[in-house]
Each structure stands twice: as C-alpha cells, then as structure tokens.
Amino acid sequence: MSILVLNSGSSSLKFALLDPESGEVGLSGLAERLGTPEAAVRLERGGERQTRTLAGGSYAEAFGVLLTELAAFGLRDAVSAVGHRIVHGGERFSAPVRLTPEVLDAVRACIPLAPLHNPANLAGVEAAQRAFPELPHVGVFDTAFHQTMPPVAYRYAVPEAWYREHGVRRYGFHGTSHAYVAERAAELLGRPLAELRLVTAHLGNGSSVCAVDGGKSVDSSMGLTPLEGLVMGTRSGDLDPGLHEYVAGQTGLALGGVMRALNKESGLLGLSGLTNDMRELEAAAEGGHAGARLALDVFVYRLARYVAAMGVALGRIDALVFTGGIGENSALVRSRTLERLGLLGFGVDEAANARTVRGEAGHISAQGRVPVLVVPTNEELMIARQTAQVVAEAGQE
Known part of the structure; x- marks a missing residue:
C-alpha cells in the first residue's frame, strides 16, 4: 500500500508518497511561495533532488507538477489512498475520518476558527479528489489528538454562551507531530x-x-x-487580551491590523x-x-x-x-x-x-x-x- 500525503497551505504544498508500514518514501516534494513569481517545487526521489520553477505560481500548477512526476516515475497507479492534513476540526473530530461530503461541510464550518488554514486544506482536498476520484480520501486533523484534554484544560473562563454557541475553547494544534514523537519516545525509552x-x-x-x-x-x-x-x-504567543484595544487606540490600527501584527510581525x-x-x-x-x-x-x-x-x-x-x-x-x-x-x-x-x-x-x-x-x-x-x-x-x- 502506498499513501499519498498532502499538506496544503495558503502559499505552499507539501507532499509525500510513502509506505505506511516501512516508511519508505517513493516521492516527496515541497512547493513554496505559491502566488508569487518566485514559486517553485523542490522534488526528491531516491536521494536525488530537483527543482521545478512555476511560471504562474498557482496551487493548480504545483499540483499538476506532482501528478506529472508521479506519472513519469510510474507511481500514479501505485497510490491506494490520499491522506490530507487538515488544521482545524473543532470538537467534531477526535480521530481521522473518510472525507465524505458531510465531513467536508463540517470542515467548512470550522473556517472561522482557522480562516488561513482550512480553506487551503479544502482546496487541496478538492484538487486531489478530482485527480483521484476512485480513491478513498482521509482527513487527519491537527486538533484531533487534543480532544482528550479535560474541561479544566480546554475551557476558558468566559461566558458559557461563548463556548456553547460559538465553540470558544482551547483546541491545541500540532497534534500529529505530538502523537508521533510520543510513540517514538516510548520506543527509545x-x-x-x-x-x-x-x-x-x-x-x-x-x-x-x-x-x-x-x-x-x-x-x-x-x-x-x-x-x-x-x-x-x-507569532506573539501569550499576551494580555487588553493589548488589542490599547494598541488599536494608540496606533489607529483596526482589529484586523493588530491581529496581522501579532501573527506576522511579532x-x-x-x-x-x-x-x-x-x-x-x-x-x-x-x-x-x-x-x-x-x-x-x-x-x-x-x-x-x-x-x-x-x-x-x-x-x-x-x-x-x-x-x-x-x-x-x-x-x-x-x-x-x-x-x-x-x-x-x-x-x-x-x-x-x-x-x-x-x-x-x-x-x-x-x-x-x-x-x-x-x-x-x-x-x-x-x-x-x-x-x-x-x-x-x-x-x-
């Protein structure tokens, strides 16, 4: 069995075709700076590395390079399923799931919780489903691993209605990485x-x-x-929530500008x-x-x-x-x-x-x-x- 793993970002596409048991990688690559003139795809197979420039710099073009390379190496027919990294699954998903239309609707409903990530993840799913309509597609959520956190760890001290009606709580991320290294640590110990x-x-x-x-x-x-x-x-990490109002008042920035600074300039x-x-x-x-x-x-x-x-x-x-x-x-x-x-x-x-x-x-x-x-x-x-x-x-x- 060979699984094609896709990690679709707003300006990147990371992919790998690998055997889930042995970990052997048939092809891997990273498309970066999508949407810019510097967009390119770095490919690796069998220790050999190559770079493909992208004339248009679009996600579709980068995905097309992936399909072309799979076909060139005779690997496209070897793909038996596609696994997709999806950043936010809210409280709905505590484990990987088959990406049915209903599941994708639930992922779309989580877009307000991850406005930069989930739309890009969904775009990757749609592109892959068009390319491999006959294969199963599975979503693996960054937040799923943390759904075992108890309420004392995930609840904020805010009005109950914020949690009940709008999902305001702590979710956690990088779940796939934390789960993997915990398993490896146990083996090493x-x-x-x-x-x-x-x-x-x-x-x-x-x-x-x-x-x-x-x-x-x-x-x-x-x-x-x-x-x-x-x-x-x-990213700033922890800060006083009162900072948002204070900085907006002092600088004239709107809330969106403050948030961009906290995410991109801090x-x-x-x-x-x-x-x-x-x-x-x-x-x-x-x-x-x-x-x-x-x-x-x-x-x-x-x-x-x-x-x-x-x-x-x-x-x-x-x-x-x-x-x-x-x-x-x-x-x-x-x-x-x-x-x-x-x-x-x-x-x-x-x-x-x-x-x-x-x-x-x-x-x-x-x-x-x-x-x-x-x-x-x-x-x-x-x-x-x-x-x-x-x-x-x-x-x-």
Whole structure:
C-alpha cells in the first residue's frame, strides 16, 4: 500500500508518497511561495533532488507538477489512498475520518476558527479528489489528538454562551507531530507508551508544548487558535487580551491590523527586529546583537515555563521530548532550556547534546537526571499510517 500525503497551505504544498508500514518514501516534494513569481517545487526521489520553477505560481500548477512526476516515475497507479492534513476540526473530530461530503461541510464550518488554514486544506482536498476520484480520501486533523484534554484544560473562563454557541475553547494544534514523537519516545525509552507521562515540545516557526499521559493529550500550550502559548517565529504567543484595544487606540490600527501584527510581525521577528530564523538569531546573538539576545532569552524562558506547567497536568514528568526544526537542530535552545528546569530534575549532557544532528534521535540528558530526548518528527508517516488504518477499518466493515 502506498499513501499519498498532502499538506496544503495558503502559499505552499507539501507532499509525500510513502509506505505506511516501512516508511519508505517513493516521492516527496515541497512547493513554496505559491502566488508569487518566485514559486517553485523542490522534488526528491531516491536521494536525488530537483527543482521545478512555476511560471504562474498557482496551487493548480504545483499540483499538476506532482501528478506529472508521479506519472513519469510510474507511481500514479501505485497510490491506494490520499491522506490530507487538515488544521482545524473543532470538537467534531477526535480521530481521522473518510472525507465524505458531510465531513467536508463540517470542515467548512470550522473556517472561522482557522480562516488561513482550512480553506487551503479544502482546496487541496478538492484538487486531489478530482485527480483521484476512485480513491478513498482521509482527513487527519491537527486538533484531533487534543480532544482528550479535560474541561479544566480546554475551557476558558468566559461566558458559557461563548463556548456553547460559538465553540470558544482551547483546541491545541500540532497534534500529529505530538502523537508521533510520543510513540517514538516510548520506543527509545523501552517502555510502554501507556505508562509514560511525557512533555513533547514541537519547536519551529510555529511552536507548541503538549502534556501526553499514556499516549493521550491532557494539555497543550496552544488554544482557540495557533497564536496562544509559546513565542514563535512571527507569532506573539501569550499576551494580555487588553493589548488589542490599547494598541488599536494608540496606533489607529483596526482589529484586523493588530491581529496581522501579532501573527506576522511579532515573536522572534518582533523581539529581535532582525529575523524569525533561529539559526540567524543565534549567530547574531553571539555577535552581540541585543535584539537577537532578547529574542533568544524570551523564547527559552517561555518554553521552560510551559514545560514546568505541563508537570501540573501530568503529576510527574517521565521524559521531555524536543522535536521540530528548532527542537531538532538548536543545541543552544535545548541546553539553555534544560538549565532553567534543574528544579524539576533535568540536566543536560552537553557532549551528547552537541552531537545530536538533524534526522537522528538520541538521549541528551545527564546521567541520573530525568530523560530528555531529541526525536525527529514525521508527520507525513503518521498521516499515512492513520489513513491506512481508516481505509482498512472501512474495508472490514
């Protein structure tokens, strides 16, 4: 069985054709900067990489490149199902589901909760269903993993009618990544996932921390939207809700302008005044750039604070797991975060931490301390496995 996994964004398309059991990838690629003259698709097959420029820069053109490449390598007929990453499923979806017309209507109903993401996800589903009308299509939701959070973790202290009538609550995101690395961490620790209480930290341009108890999410740093929680690349993370009115009054910005600034101009970029790229910030901080140092300090502080907070949800922390672009690559972020968490029994083996490179899992905790792991995430493989499971269960029925 080969599953085609699609992650359709507002200006990108990430895809992979892979075997859900072995994880072997037949073809993968990423189309970026869609809608601009710089749009291009980077392809990889068997270790060979190629780039295709996109004359029009449209999503349809990028999807057409995917279909052409599948046909060129004789892989199109090998596709047995299509798995789609969908960001927001609200309270309706707590597991992957077959994408029927009714389900797609429910996804559309969640657009107000994810106005930038769900429309792009739906566009990807529609394009794929036209290309592969005979195949099953499965939706895997970022929010589904967190539907096991208890009310004490997901409810806001706001009027009940806001929750009951408008779905105002904490949902959490990056669920596929948190679920995958929790499973891998259990394997690396040699212990059953069901008995472990883990904190997983998915750190990238978007970042979140999750408390995983027995393989189930019981709390997350993200909330109604992906804006809540940690400092991120361009997102502010937690702030005083009164800020919106204050900034609007001081600057003359409308609410939409304030929200755009909090999503696109804040976080590491806003603090540093330089960049949202952690690699560049680390280099600039080492060179004495005050804004870069501040951004790094705030990022680490907020991260350590949230890891500690997840201990409240879990009762104990059996291991901490770093993943995502920053989590897998920044030895400095990991080391400085663990330094702040010494009161919880964490300590870093600096040599092991420095040796850990992208794509490799490993232990970085000091001997006798709470285990800390670096685990590369693989959301595509997780989506493929969940898609295959939904298809198999439907076949049994």
